[in-house]
Amino acid sequence: MNVKLLVKYRTPKGVDAFFESHYLSPEHALKIAEDLESLQRAKELQFIDEHETTWTVKELQNLIAEIETEPHDIKVYFDGGYDLHSKEAGLGCLVYYSQNGSTFRIRKNALIEEIESNNEAEYAALHLAIKELKELGVQYMPVHFLGDSKVVIHQLSGEWPCLEETLSNWADRIEKELNQLGITPKYETISRKDNRKADHLASQALKHIDINSTKEVN
Template sequence: MDTLNFDGSCDPNPGGIMGFGWIINWSTGKKPTEGSKEKKPSPSNTNNVAEYTALKEGISNYLKLGGKGPLHVRGDSKLVISQMSGKWKVNNENLAKIKEETASIIKKHNLKVKFTWVPREQNSIADRLALPKSRRNKVSKTESKTSKESSVKPENRKFVADVNSSSVSSKLRLQINELNTSPSPGFKSFAQLKVGGFDSFSRKKLETLQKEAGSKASSIAKKEFPKNSSQQASALRWMLRGLSTDLAIKKVKVDIELSKKRKK
């Protein structure tokens, strides 16, 4: 079976340059085919849009090169793989449009496709190809090591709640999914993550949040913010909204830093 590995990137996320990368391994044994494209910065650019576009471009390229299938598609985006497999719903119009376009291409060519999620380390070539050309050959060993030490890989993140089942707005759900699937979310991404008023978690007190989140999550929040119950509550709210435990802690720390800057 032919295989297609794909990956997408947006730097910075959102709004930055999008990169799309893919590699086709042919069952016939011929040399693998690599491909990549870029898109200029735009407010609508996001990591998930890049991931979906990389998938669409990869499949289109496969067909142009004479691929007939069956095709085994592999990617490290749980969002894209789960939605293309029909396991998760698509709650964003931009993603829904690209998903429909991709599904139409598959249907038009009667292409049999199997979708499989893989860890990022098993998607390294597509990951490299997805980087903008200006960055592709400039990622030093030091930067790679620092990134690994300072962040949790998406596939290893722990969750208290599933954002796709959580009672949050569609816009917030998209933002949370973007962060959860991003290897190293930046300060700006956390700063832009806002409820936009109040939701079902906003008015819940710490005791209630601790019961709903569970003892393990509550212990993590208490360990990170031992002297501030308000910050503990904030971290638990983000966990219950669907943000991974490590990112929920980072979100609160970014908010603390922003608050300090506003007071200066």
């Protein structure tokens, strides 16, 4: 979650002005608010998030304390592979997150049928990752999604049109579930080399090797 800082500022001569920041992390927004309060010029301070929810300083401080105990700083890598002969798709994803001062990694794959193309397999892999986020209890958080599928990344980012009905249905489904969870997605295209761990999980799924693990990492 990111927030905007809304400030009612008053000069020594009693002239009021209202200011609004760009979106900031809650931690950075609070630091700026604390600095303004030290000047004794900020008469009103308020924060508003991407979902138009407003927060006071105390409420945001409490939220940050709660966030530390919940999964946050989340990165998701995903990849899908399609076997034209068997009509099966291998899906792979890795979810990295911080919680209580430690960092964890989830490795998950799946084998599914009734997939028509590699692009659809890529969408299905991203959807598998979102199911993992839901199982993890992630809500109202920014999540960084990384994959080597330009089609999926650019379509979900709104940069490319989604003209195929099958892919459009996947995109609608993913966006609906992200909205229900209050997840703000950031999409990034990476090279196949940088996505090799997710690719390996997808390849293992096509070989009928099931992977489902959670591990603390450095």
